[in-house]
Amino acid sequence: MDEFTKLTQEHVTHLQKLLGNEGVRVDEESLREYGHDETEDLVHMPEAVVFPSCVDEVSALLKYANENVIPVTAVGARTGLSGGALSTHGGIALSMEKFNAILEIDQRNFQATVEPGVINYVFHSACKEKGLFYPPDPSSWGSCTLGGNLAYNAGGPKAVKYGVTNQYVLNLEVVLANGDVIWTGANVLKNSTGYNLTQLMVGSEGTLGIITKIVFKLLPYPSEDLTLLVPFTSAEKACEAVSAIFHAGITPSGMEFMEKDAIDWTLKYVDDVSVPTGDHIRAHLLIELDGNDREALYTDAEKIAALVEDFDAVDVLIAESQAQRDALWKLRRRVGEAVKSHSIYKEEDTVVPRAELPKLLRGVKEIGEKYGFKSVCYGHAGDGNLHVNIVKGNMTDEAWEVELPKGISEIFKLVVSLGGTLSGEHGIGFVQKNYMDIVFNHANLAVQRAIKKALDPKGILNPGKIFPDQHL
Amino acid sequence: MDEFTKLTQEHVTHLQKLLGNEGVRVDEESLREYGHDETEDLVHMPEAVVFPSCVDEVSALLKYANENVIPVTAVGARTGLSGGALSTHGGIALSMEKFNAILEIDQRNFQATVEPGVINYVFHSACKEKGLFYPPDPSSWGSCTLGGNLAYNAGGPKAVKYGVTNQYVLNLEVVLANGDVIWTGANVLKNSTGYNLTQLMVGSEGTLGIITKIVFKLLPYPSEDLTLLVPFTSAEKACEAVSAIFHAGITPSGMEFMEKDAIDWTLKYVDDVSVPTGDHIRAHLLIELDGNDREALYTDAEKIAALVEDFDAVDVLIAESQAQRDALWKLRRRVGEAVKSHSIYKEEDTVVPRAELPKLLRGVKEIGEKYGFKSVCYGHAGDGNLHVNIVKGNMTDEAWEVELPKGISEIFKLVVSLGGTLSGEHGIGFVQKNYMDIVFNHANLAVQRAIKKALDPKGILNPGKIFPDQHL
The missing domain is CATH 3.30.70.2190 (Alpha-Beta Plaits)
Structure with missing residues (x-):
């Protein structure tokens, strides 16, 4: 953590110059409000919360943060379940809530251009009014934002027929760590033009760039x-x-x-x-x-x-x-x-090939008996995506802190042996990162780290997420 | 080109040690055969053609090539239309034709695991026999291979309803430039577990790694x-x-x-x-x-x-x-x-939002009149993907070499102004690379280059493709 710069009054003053006084908050209440999402009871407060209102402001902000090596964690509606929006390294929480415009619903081409702060259900409803269908529908769709949905490649019940968020993303405007602005692709249904930066950004949890515009493809409703x-x-x-x-x-x-x-x-x-x-x-x-x-x-x-x-x-x-x-x-x-x-709990977002679901459910219960935890399971069965909720109940704090992670490791090892992986739709974020080496070998993680380094050499974008702690 | 090592007899002897004598060819006829694809009449001969038969051999080969800074260009069935399989920098042409096994068609999970050298139609037919549907069907499906389809994110007529190749790829075994072997994802329908290396590999034209196994999702036929x-x-x-x-x-x-x-x-x-x-x-x-x-x-x-x-x-x-x-x-x-x-020709694989197709067609004809070329257009209209075939007819060589590229640039500028891009399904390869700056700004190309550098620091994998020549 000490490679990052702590915010001083001078930094705050500069941020106010960039974003206006009302675009920067440092009061305790705001820091606390933007210091949590829906993941367990975790709180990691930023040192400032900022509210840019246009791409130029995001660009100027990132350029400044990058020059000064200040962490920047994008936050949407903070409904995430993997701790991805927590400012675990302090720095700046970048709220995208002013990016809340549906810029265009193009009925001729079954496409829409939106800002990332638009609430999922608001967008869904606006499309529906025009006879168009935006299928991804996470449980939190009444409050979660599209930017957050992209960051974690969110799913929802309809994914079983219509696929998850990334299948609807055609093109993105993204501000890079150094403040440069790019479009990742084009507004087309098929694209073989260079590397697929669009799909690299989707699911990257705010660690590779800040999404400022999204072009979606839509279906007839x-x-x-x-x-x-x-x-x-x-x-x-x-x-x-x-x-x-x-x-x-x-x-x-x-x-x-x-x-x-x-x-x-x-x-x-x-x-x-x-x-x-x-x-x-x-x-x-x-x-x-x-x-x-x-x-x-x-x-x-x-x-x-x-x-x-x-x-x-x-x-x-x-x-x-x-x-x-x-x-x-x-x-x-x-x-x-x-x-x-009901209880203190941890949620694992396991996903396996569909037909392996009975084996996964049986295995989770057996592992629970071995480690003394109770689990409540539910989820998107058609996708093989089972949310395993481990409830603390009357487990001792010691069992919860020390034994349980071993049990969770066993669950993930089972998942991987069935052809599955750690997360189907919630992301890795802060709470699952130390299980990543169960699913990926060293060479794979080295590639992921190399990409992170290539796009964000100083590591300012959402540090402390996705990658396992190095000492593990 | 001079940063690469020319193959010596010593290199060839070492390759023979790695792959067996029958795994390495250096005769003129083989070099010529593997020195072209279906792109215009272009021939760029490799210095050797190799035929590994398992992932360990690919790994050993790449490790050796990387250490010795020898270019390696993967070739499938050489049906490509963008010159992506041409050994423009000499070195080794890596034929994947021995990787021709359908390893498993998993009817329970609607999935299949295959090697990249399997011919598209052979795979399609094997799935169909089991009631399963692999939709991507490029025109060359009787001869093109799945590995090549992935390299260029191939489409085909059915893409309009079922999407292109990348929508069916769940997981890949890939040999990296340094010989390391990774799996990119998991065999699941939804995945929010780290960066989407699967979709980064698909469409990367053999410049980021060599695909050795593919897990596809399938549909009911x-x-x-x-x-x-x-x-x-x-x-x-x-x-x-x-x-x-x-x-x-x-x-x-x-x-x-x-x-x-x-x-x-x-x-x-x-x-x-x-x-x-x-x-x-x-x-x-x-x-x-x-x-x-x-x-x-x-x-x-x-x-x-x-x-x-x-x-x-x-x-x-x-x-x-x-x-x-x-x-x-x-x-x-x-x-x-x-x-x-019919004639010497150049094919452009333009793609725009579907409703802009009439504007594109009209614009192509107007640009043709201005620059004195005739075009024949056909393609996947439902996807907005128009193949513009420019025929030489009685154009002078000078007009063909000097004026035509300006006309093609105008076509691509029109495409981009309509929300489209350079290639819908053929890839950029060798022949479109110098038009890339029409669709991407400098910062975007810098990101793509940085990713290339991160995964292939010495640039041995399919050099001379995708990226515009630096002096342009």
Whole structure:
């Protein structure tokens, strides 16, 4: 940490010159507010929070920070779950909240140009009004911003059919560590023109540049959807049913798995929905179908209903009204919060090839028994993306601090042995970085470090993230 | 060029030690054979051609070449159209043809693991046999290899619905310039675990590493398809019809545009197909629809037929038999060869947002008039990807060498002003590199160079490609 410069009053004065007085905050309350995201109860305060309002200001800011070797951590809506927006090395928290304009929705070309501070759901809704569809829909879509979604290559329920954020990004305006401004690509659907800097930036967690404009591709909005809830008497069987549905030739637009505890705990926070529960029900699948032909959706729903019988499904409930549908999805979107309210916890964002999900679930439980922790699992089963929530419950602090990381390592080793990896959609950030050598060999990490060094030689952009601590 | 080491007998002897005698060729005929691809009539001979048969041999070879600063240019099937496989700096041509195994088609997970020397169509067919679909289908799919497809992020007709090669690549085994071997990602559908080295490798034209294994994602094979041929009395109107079809909510699985000359010239080489021609017919759209419901395809075909009437379509022909369908697609796939046989030519792989296609076509013709060249245009209209074939005809050599490049620069400036870029699917390679500064600013090219330097400090991997010559 000591290679970085601590902010002095002189630095703050200069920042105020660059961004105006109202563009720089150093009061304790602001530093605390911008010193956390949604990751556990972690707080790492910056020394200043800045609010640039145009690309030239971001450029001037980075040029100055780079010359003075001051860390700069971009923050969006601070809804992240891997601690990626924490100012772990102090310095400047760069809030992109003034970059909140939808600059153009180009109906002719099914494209949109937006600033990174736009809230996901606001953008989704603006596109929908014009008959266009922006599919990525993280659980936090009502508050998270598109810039943050790009930084972590966010997913969401619809990824199972429509893919994650990076599939919709065509072109980016990016300010580099030295203040230079580039466009990474072009506004086209196919591109074989030089290195794919667009996809290098997406998922790089603010460590390679600051995104100031995004060009998205969009789809026509599907006119129909249908939501099903299927309770199962076995969580593993529910996971097996997921693969069977795809093998029947059906690609749902949502395929969510929730273990018993996940539903039970969440029902305490959501009161306008009734779902079958009871000791015999061990898991639910929440399934969405979409398209333009309502009859075809019902045909698929019937196929699913017939098929899940072989996997110990208790029933198949179809949401008949928009209100029922919304209530079920609200339930799913609240699971994370509910688990968080229940206990101190750690969330692992494991992802494996889809058909390996039953093995992953069984393995997580076995590792839990070995290390004495309880886990609540839920997530995007159609993508093989299982959120493993490890709850502290009555574990001792020592077990939590010392033993648990060994158990988490075992979970990740299992994930990798199944062809999977550490994070499907939350990113590595601060809390997963020391597990990176489980999935990548030394040569791979050396390449990633070399790219970081090439784009940000002084390491000012979001230091302390992604890369394992060197001494490990 | 003089920074590289020329091969001596001692080097060749060492290569033979590494790869066996039959793994190294230095005879004139081999050097000539591996000294060209399908780009114009260019020949740049290597000093040796090598044929490693496993990743360890590739690793040993690169380690040795790197230590001795010998250029290494990977070659696939040499069907490329941008000169990317030419040994412009001599050294070693690294043929991947012994890497021709389909290692696994994993039906449970809709994935496959293959070696890069497998021919595209062979892989496509092997997947199809198991009910699985690998969509990318470049015109040369009968001979091009998957490794080459990755190197240039190849497209093909089906990209309009299914996307290009990079959308199907989950994970890569890559040998780095220094001989280190890495896996870039994981075998998962979503991944937020470090930098996206997978997508950095795809499209990098063999300049960042040598791909030795590929993990693809696959789709269920659609059971039905339907091919339409639509002749138009105006090429620009045909281009306008393309956008109108998408706006009607139809996403065809093929949407190919062919100007009059492209069809007329190709008909000389394909004799088992009859298409309407004549002076009044200025262009054709070849349209494919696919899915699992034959009735739905006919419904969409009727919508298209009604819609194209407004754009001066002469007729709508539906291929009634598989033979007719195959003949039409064979015609389309042969256009490139036909143009090549007709005259000395240069092909530009322009790509713009789809709705800008009419403007691009008009602009290309205007620029042609200004500089005195004739162009034949065809390509993947649904993606905005227009192949502009400039034929030498009776242009003087001087006009061809000196004036034409200025005209091409104007075409690319037009492309960029429309939101497009230099290459949609052929890559930059050797022949487009000096146009790169039309689309990228200095800071962007500096980033690309820095990445190249970080991964290949001595610049041995496919030198002389992608980056503009420094003196320009």
